[in-house]
Amino acid sequence: MTLQQLQYMLAAIEHGSFSAAAQSLHLAQPSLSEQVRRLEAELGVALFQRVGRGLVLTEAGRALRPHAEAALAAVERARESVGAIRELRGGLAAFGTFGTARTYLGSDLVEDFRNSHPDVRVRIVGQNSSDTAEAIRAGELESGLVVLPIDDHGLSVRPAMRDEVLYVSTDPARLRRPMTIARLAGVPLILSEASWGSQDPTRRQLSELAQREGVAIEPQIDVEDMEVALELAARGLGDTIAPRGMLRRLAPSSLGWVPFAEPIYETFAFTWRRGAQLSPATREFMTFAERRLDAIAEELRTQPPRRRAPGPA
Numbered sequence: 001m002t003l004q005q006l007q008y009m010l011a012a013i014e015h016g017s018f019s020a021a022a023q024s025l026h027l028a029q030p031s032l033s034e035q036v037r038r039l040e041a042e043l044g045v046a047l048f049q050r051v052g053r054g055l056v057l058t059e060a061g062r063a064l065r066p067h068a069e070a071a072l073a074a075v076e077r078a079r080e081s082v083g084a085i086r087e088l089r090g091g092l093a094a095f096g097t098f099g100t101a102r103t104y105l106g107s108d109l110v111e112d113f114r115n116s117h118p119d120v121r122v123r124i125v126g127q128n129s130s131d132t133a134e135a136i137r138a139g140e141l142e143s144g145l146v147v148l149p150i151d152d153h154g155l156s157v158r159p160a161m162r163d164e165v166l167y168v169s170t171d172p173a174r175l176r177r178p179m180t181i182a183r184l185a186g187v188p189l190i191l192s193e194a195s196w197g198s199q200d201p202t203r204r205q206l207s208e209l210a211q212r213e214g215v216a217i218e219p220q221i222d223v224e225d226m227e228v229a230l231e232l233a234a235r236g237l238g239d240t241i242a243p244r245g246m247l248r249r250l251a252p253s254s255l256g257w258v259p260f261a262e263p264i265y266e267t268f269a270f271t272w273r274r275g276a277q278l279s280p281a282t283r284e285f286m287t288f289a290e291r292r293l294d295a296i297a298e299e300l301r302t303q304p305p306r307r308r309a310p311g312p313a
Helices: 003-015 018-024 029-043 059-087 101-116 129-137 201-213 226-234 244-250 280-299
Strands: 048-051 054-057 092-096 121-125 143-148 155-169 240-243 256-273
Touching: 003 018, 003 029, 003 054, 003 059, 018 029, 054 059, 092 129, 092 280, 101 121, 101 244, 101 280, 129 143, 129 155, 129 256, 143 155, 143 201, 143 280, 155 226, 155 244, 155 280, 201 256, 226 240, 226 244, 240 244, 240 256, 256 280
Parallel strands: 092 121, 092 143
Antiparallel strands: 048 054, 143 256, 155 240, 155 256
């Protein structure tokens, strides 16, 4: 019994005759018929009987059919698995993200990936999680890393890590105790992600918490980049909030911070179109990104501390 014989048998079932099956496979009809006869001879049973000009499966043929389909499907899966490895000699890893993600993933991620797969092109785009989610939903990107919550309609979401959001200031008096949402509404606040406003996941989370307290969070200074927000806060122009991963790399010594009384977290998650088959290159890039986030999550267990007093300017 050969895979070819099983393929010819299934083609005859699908097309209802040996001649139509042979035509679909670009074969001469006698060649296909001969292989089916050899299969029947090996099994010692007839698989088809003729009814008019067509073919009908015998009881033995009906019994063999699901096994033939399963065998050919298994071969196809094996071929695809090898093909996925082969395709990593080329192709494109297309990945969406948000603006501050580069502080977490960094250029090291791209370097590590390219060292392992030098022939795969890499495309990383995106400035905000909401835009990245929309681009994936529209089919413009395959997958991405976002901060939750997002509109997940049509998307699959897999949380990867979380990072605590801290209150940041140069004023020691405002850092004497953990921050609350009610008090946050009354401080001179600087927030990043100005263009996305309430669509930004972290601002969205703050807004929901403020609603529960009956207050509103309205920044006095709106900027695009977290780096700029931290720099302005370091100059004493206001206070800000930032996840520990950002403070670890970007906080000037003049800034101190405390946690919120009820801790606030940014939850990072991978997302892709629900039911979509990711290309091998993008799937592999996600694997590299997940390993890097796992390493960062381990570092953040101790660094930086959840509290720090502001230092000299």
